[in-house]
Amino acid sequence: MNRLSIFHSPLRALLSAGLVLVASASWAGELSPAQLAQLKQKLTQNLPDFPPIDSAQTTPMPGLIELRSGNNIIYTDPKGEFVIQGNLLETKTQRNLTEERMDEINQIDFASLPLKDAVVWKNGNGKRRMVIFADPNCGYCKRLEKDLQQVKDVTVYTFVVAILGDDSKVKANNIWCLKDRTQAWRDWMLTGAEPAKAFGMCATPTQRNNALAQKLRVNGTPSMFFEDGTRLPSAAPVNVIEQRLTKAAAKVGSAS
Known part of the structure; x- marks a missing residue:
């Protein structure tokens, strides 16, 4: 049996799309203006075409930073040396944290x-x-x-x-x-x-x-x-x- 077959279909879909798995935890909060400026500088220095960053905050996964750019979410490390695009999934509850954040960011009246x-x-x-x-x-x-x-x-x-x-x-x-x-x-x-x-x-x-x-x-x-x-x-x-x-x-x- 293929190992992935033990998961429910929504999880298989997420895995095939690419994601980061974390245990249950809580969001810590936004980065300070100085931290955000340093991160922006490093990312644009290495990636001149990197999209504008509106905000950044820590995630439940230690060492993973959420970057918000318009309606999109991208992840990076605190030094801006790596970039990840995909879904952040909490393994304990199988909540798609990226999807929840996208709903929050894109909320309208x-x-x-x-x-x-x-x-x-x-x-x-x-x-x-x-x-x-x-x-x-x-x-x-x-x-x-x-x-x-x-x-x-x-x-x-x-x-x-x-x-x-x-x-x-x-x-x-x-x-x-x-x-x-x-x-x-x-x-x-x-x-x-x-x-x-x-x-x-x-x-x-x-x-x-x-x-x-x-x-x-x-x-x-x-x-x-x-x-x-x-x-x-x-x-x-x-x-x-x-x-x-x-x-x-x-x-x-x-x-x-």
Whole structure:
């Protein structure tokens, strides 16, 4: 028997992706400004193209430092001589500490999102809510739209953005200005039916949506957000989306 076969499938997936294993411990805190400056100097000295570091803190693994760069996490040693990209897994509980930190770093206030600027549709009772940033010419977005038809009891708010060129902007504006923008969006994304040209001028939220995406550091489409403020920065299987919806609904429900 292969040694890895004794682990559950989530752990096998993490191991195949590359990770650092640690025993149960606690986070110690951020580095001092002097320590951070010294670390930045060493890393950029050896790696001129190293991404900008926003913050750094120790981890439960002795000698391992977490570096935060935008929405990303990278690990290094206190002297900046080694760099690790991967997941930090606590062996005692099998918690993915990197994933938990990513959720914390990327947390948003779902209630503050301007949902009036989104195309809306729902399945079932629509009690669970999620937001998607999608470009009308994004192939992964079209695949996600089709996959989401399998998800029950969900309301989907889509902020249509135009990041793939002028045609994306034309389609986004035409879809928004049609009488039934939801149907026009779904017709295009699900069946490829070109949106009709809207008659007359119409104020659209495309520019605001693009600005919102930039503010939230949405670096590609599709990008998903859930009611608990967590995000999925790319397309994901239906079972993963279902898990995130369930987790977010439970968290929001307990908070209220």
